[in-house]
Amino acid sequence: MKLYGFWRSLATYRVRAALALKGVDVQEVSINLLKGAQHGEDYKAINPQGVVPSLQIDAATPPLYQSMAILEYLEETYPEPPLLPKDALGRARVRGLSLIVACDAHPLIVPRIRDYLEKSMHLDEAMRNRWLQHWTLQALQVLETHLAAERATGRFCHGDTPTMADICLSGQVFAADYFNVAITALPTVRRIFDACMALEAFDRSRPLKQPGAPQSLAH
Amino acid sequence: MKLYGFWRSLATYRVRAALALKGVDVQEVSINLLKGAQHGEDYKAINPQGVVPSLQIDAATPPLYQSMAILEYLEETYPEPPLLPKDALGRARVRGLSLIVACDAHPLIVPRIRDYLEKSMHLDEAMRNRWLQHWTLQALQVLETHLAAERATGRFCHGDTPTMADICLSGQVFAADYFNVAITALPTVRRIFDACMALEAFDRSRPLKQPGAPQSLAH
Numbered sequence A, B: 001m002k003l004y005g006f007w008r009s010l011a012t013y014r015v016r017a018a019l020a021l022k023g024v025d026v027q028e029v030s031i032n033l034l035k036g037a038q039h040g041e042d043y044k045a046i047n048p049q050g051v052v053p054s055l056q057i058d059a060a061t062p063p064l065y066q067s068m069a070i071l072e073y074l075e076e077t078y079p080e081p082p083l084l085p086k087d088a089l090g091r092a093r094v095r096g097l098s099l100i101v102a103c104d105a106h107p108l109i110v111p112r113i114r115d116y117l118e119k120s121m122h123l124d125e126a127m128r129n130r131w132l133q134h135w136t137l138q139a140l141q142v143l144e145t146h147l148a149a150e151r152a153t154g155r156f157c158h159g160d161t162p163t164m165a166d167i168c169l170s171g172q173v174f175a176a177d178y179f180n181v182a183i184t185a186l187p188t189v190r191r192i193f194d195a196c197m198a199l200e201a202f203d204r205s206r207p208l209k210q211p212g213a214p215q216s217l218a219h
Helices: A010-022 A041-046 A066-075 A088-102 A111-120 A126-151 A165-177 A187-197 B009-020 B042-046 B067-077 B089-101 B111-120 B125-149 B164-178 B187-197
Strands: A001-003 A028-031 A054-056 B003-004 B028-029 B054-056
Touching: A001 A010, A001 B111, A010 A066, A066 A088, A066 A165, A066 B054, A066 B089, A088 A126, A088 A165, A088 B067, A111 A126, A111 B125, A126 A165, A126 B111, B003 B009, B009 B067, B009 B164, B042 B187, B067 B089, B067 B164, B089 B125, B089 B164, B111 B125, B125 B164, B125 B187, B164 B187
Parallel strands: A001 A028, B003 B028
Antiparallel strands: A001 A054, B003 B054
């Protein structure tokens, strides 16, 4: 199994973390987003959208794409440990929390958006940073409101074992780190992030612990 | 069952179409996004994110949120007719196609983004329209590339019965209509959109056929 991704990519992080939690071995292939490798013909033959991640199961199977679709595939094919609860309402809650990040926040801060704001809209760095910080913080505030109020919240977003929602939440906290967004006012988000990182599978999946990440930033 | 939504909302359309395809009755409650009703305290008690749709199953159950999480819930609780194939790879393909729209395209054109581009970034209408058209078209081009090349494509996105991917594709074609994006160069997308609209469940779920939609635009 081959995971095409990039150290910094938060969508890649989601798949890496899910594979690590489920104990599935994968070979990672780096597609350097900072050098535009995702737009090359070689990679577009794997992923026509020119985005990471893609998961190649084997040579006979077309690569899978879209991180949340990949997570659902892994859940169906490697069910243990589960990353979704068993009951339909619980599953809806975990997916809902996940998609607050995966649909409504993360796609606003990815390289193609940052490029468009800079090169097509000619917005200066201060305005671009305001955009990145605004949407990154907003999603985490919405998560905090849900998580702090709802009885289904436990040590993790849903009960006491990690789910897809924790994978998405922790990725969004990395985004906050990237863009200097303080999350001190979000105690439940912070607590759950810390609970995630206390697990070896999450910790070794961190963007800044991947090959290619700048060593000066690793923590 | 109550669906909080808005006639124009494409995420609401997804849930409305899924319910119609599955033959589930629902009462729709309009949250007027054009008047900012989604930001009111009443609605935020239902959906802290202040977005539509929300699906209230009954008075005892917290409302569900995020359209794709709601679609998965409906698939689990009203399995017939299925909106996902049975095999894990097919399910991954349908979810992947769906999320190209639901994660990477639609969240870029929703009211809160249009408001931010106008009121916080002070971009003029021409530049805002370029943004809306660019991301709307790009997702449909990616879908066309997948659908035209892949053998799993049938009368619909995946085989000969509609799935979540057709719901997402058709919503994105409505977005193209809203923003005057020509899709003449996307024959597979157009063909599948037409196949969807030939079904009564899709046709009566169209945004422009809902109460409140401007009659002059209905088609």
